[in-house]
Amino acid sequence: MKTPQTQTWTKYKKIIFRVSLIYFLIQALPLDWKYFRTVFSTNWLAPHFQDLFRLTTYMPSFISPVSLWGIESFINWFVILAIALIGSFIWGLADKKNKEYDKLYYWLRVLLRYRLAIAIIGYGVLKLFKLQLPEPALSDLQTSYGDYLPWKIYSLSTGIGSAFYEQSIGLVEIVAGLLLLFRKTATIGASIIIFVLTNVVIANFAYEIGEHVYSAYLLSIALFLLAYDLPRLYNVLVKRKFTKAASFKPVITESWLRNFRIILKSSVVLFFIFYGFKTYAGLADHWPFPKTAGLKDSYGFYNVSEYKVNNHEIPYSLTDSARWNNVVFEKWNTISIKKNCLANIDFSSPVVDYEADRNYESAGNAGRHFYTYQADTISNRIELFGKNTKGGKLDFHYSRPDNITIILSGKNVANDSLRIVLTKVDKKYLLNEGRRKPIKIN
Structure with missing residues (x-):
């Protein structure tokens, strides 16, 4: 040179x-x-x-x-x-x-x-x-x-x-x-x-x-x-x-x-x-979201139409911190629950790295309680594992009397019996419908 x-x-x-x-x-x-x-x-x-x-x-x-x-x-x-x-x-x-x-x-x-x-x-x-x-x-x-x-x-x-x-x-x-x-x-x-x-x-x-x-x-x-x-x-x-x-x-x-x-x-x-x-x-691979498929035909937004603890029904409330208000089933094996209390927020920043639990969906979100789940479709059992709070585990038996209802029966971490009825809501989102398409908000 x-x-x-x-x-x-x-x-x-x-x-x-x-x-x-x-x-x-x-x-x-x-x-x-x-x-x-x-x-x-x-x-x-x-x-x-x-x-x-x-x-x-x-x-x-x-x-x-x-x-x-x-x-x-x-x-x-x-x-x-x-x-x-x-x-x-x-x-x-x-x-x-x-x-x-x-x-x-x-x-x-x-x-x-x-x-x-x-x-x-x-x-x-x-x-x-x-x-x-x-x-x-x-x-x-x-x-x-x-x-x-x-x-x-x-x-x-x-x-x-x-x-x-x-x-x-x-x-x-x-x-x-x-x-x-x-x-x-x-x-x-x-x-x-x-x-x-x-x-x-x-x-x-x-x-x-x-x-x-x-x-x-x-x-x-x-x-x-x-x-x-x-x-x-x-x-x-x-x-x-x-x-x-x-x-x-x-x-x-x-x-x-x-x-x-x-x-x-x-x-x-x-x-x-x-x-x-x-x-x-x-x-x-659905990265950065979990790659395991969710419960078949469960994807959607659900209102909690019934919430019973030890056979005692707790009505919908804006203050009760234990009652579930609504539930989201994702396309993958994650559900998120809205309660009248903030979740333990994950302060980690987004990274492109190996994540065993792929926590992108729950990171930075204090409004919902996230759980990953394993569903046994033969015995109709579903186990929830807390993502916001490690170690939080819930075990339910589930039934689906129709295509818009999921009934969960099990116990919470305090060993109280729970019966939760989830009703799917056909909710429309402007983000998906588009601004130039006619839409009616109920």
Whole structure:
């Protein structure tokens, strides 16, 4: 690789570059041992899309933050910056001869282009198939707005966006990531990503989504990449002056290096094609909702028309904290119950990771009590396992005298006998009916 004639850098430019090089190398290269633990623990014979996604979201974490919010959540950034400052100081003392670092600057941008492309395409594919922000479940449509955590409101409101809103964002992210793979279009790709990630970072802080550190990390890479061409863009677009092209252009003469570039780009593209197929398979897996099918023909909203405890009927009440008000049977093996008391809210943030109980539906929701269930259709038994409150288990015998009624008989955790009659309501939702279709609200 030949190095063309370049200009001498100023003292301060060299200092800033040394710090930036060390800082971004630590941020971008997989130096954290936990990353390799993930790589070697993955079943590569049958990987899930979550396995592949986790490979795209690397960010070093040498110290566990005391708090997930506030300045403390960026503790690892400060640690890495301190290392970069010390390393830059030592480097400056040892290197008095180099007048510029154009070659190193070029390869640093190459590394960051690929790092950012891998990260942004990873999220773009999730959005393209609506797995990151899925549409609301039926239980969500029966939950009061004020019973949600902010991140759940953002997730649900984005998931119902019309005109392929989420898919369009995903497609933009994928295209921008692909543009980063090529030097001539990298600035365009970085500019697009800055517009996208600025909104993402703001949303993370405003709605407490929990990915503010990672999204800000990606935004910092995009800004660094754009900074290289920013003075020229300013002269052309704002001052409308004649502007010279980039002063440093690599001249690659070695055949092995040219072949390596082709192999590297092809590997990234092939990885994401494979990742795309695996992510598409996640649709059939109903991710992030449970994949086990629910009780046949039970899906719907039910009023609790009768609620008896020890053969004593408790009438419908707006204050009784024990009585069930209504029940939702999802298409999968989950039911949610509305009571006159808030559920134990799951404060965990949304993550694309393995979840044995797939708690996305109950996370961030304090308005309904969620249960996963196992139904024995031979003996007509149904066991409920609490998702909001671990260890809460209810065992019922069920009967279905007609296609709109489910009768549950069993005992509660206090060993009191229960008889609960659920009556399905043919409830219409404007979200499903559409604004341009005639609808009558009863």
